[in-house]
Amino acid sequence: MTRQKEQRDAIIDAAMRVVYRDGYTKATIDGIAAEAGMSKGGVFYYFKNKKEIFASVLTRYEEIAEIRRQEIYDSLPEGPGRCLRASVLTQLEHFDKHKDNIHNVMGMYTEEDFRKALAALRRRNFKQLCQGCKCPEKLAMVSLVLDGLWMDRTMGEASIPASQMVKLRRELMRYIDEIAPECL
Numbered sequence: 258m259t260r261q262k263e264q265r266d267a268i269i270d271a272a273m274r275v276v277y278r279d280g281y282t283k284a285t286i287d288g289i290a291a292e293a294g295m296s297k298g299g300v301f302y303y304f305k306n307k308k309e310i311f312a313s314v315l316t317r318y319e320e321i322a323e324i325r326r327q328e329i330y331d332s333l334p335e336g337p338g339r340c341l342r343a344s345v346l347t348q349l350e351h352f353d354k355h356k357d358n359i360h361n362v363m364g365m366y367t368e369e370d371f372r373k374a375l376a377a378l379r380r381r382n383f384k385q386l387c388q389g390c391k392c393p394e395k396l397a398m399v400s401l402v403l404d405g406l407w408m409d410r411t412m413g414e415a416s417i418p419a420s421q422m423v424k425l426r427r428e429l430m431r432y433i434d435e436i437a438p439e440c441l
Contacts, residue, residue: 338437
């Protein structure tokens with residue numbers, strides 16, 4: 258890996274930590290530079306502005322999520338619904354990992370470009386789930402449950418108590434088991 262790529266990656270990683278910790282609206286180039294251990298000028302050498310940094314953050318998040326989804330997929334037994342299970346488990350894992358700070362990301366979606374990027378990501382994810390599936394409307398229900406969970410987390414105060422969340426997850430996975438024969 259070249260030094261330039263390492264520096265650029267360090268900035269992206271720092272920006273991810275900053276947005277989860279402080280929120281997008283409070284994230285500054287100075288804060289990202291400090292988190293990355295470099296000067297503000299060093300950040301500007303690689304990125305024109307905050308928006309460009311966070312466009313790279315979204316791309317990085319997508320890459321990380323896909324790697325994790327593949328790891329989970331590889332760990333699951335072969336059979337119908339394997340892809341669906343991997344995708345759902347990846348999202349649930351992300352909710353758990355960032356449950357206390359996922360709401361800080363919400364500010365990114367006040368930017369039209371980021372809203373469009375998120376919408377495109379959701380369409381790609383749904384299309385991936387639907388490949389070879391005979392029940393896209395049932396997958397839409399799963400997708401809407403996950404969207405609801407994400408929205409619940411982004412509000413900063415989970416409306417679903419932890420005890421109910423355990424039951425909800427169990428029911429969601431039971432439903433996935435039920436529709437698995439109709440899915441890849």
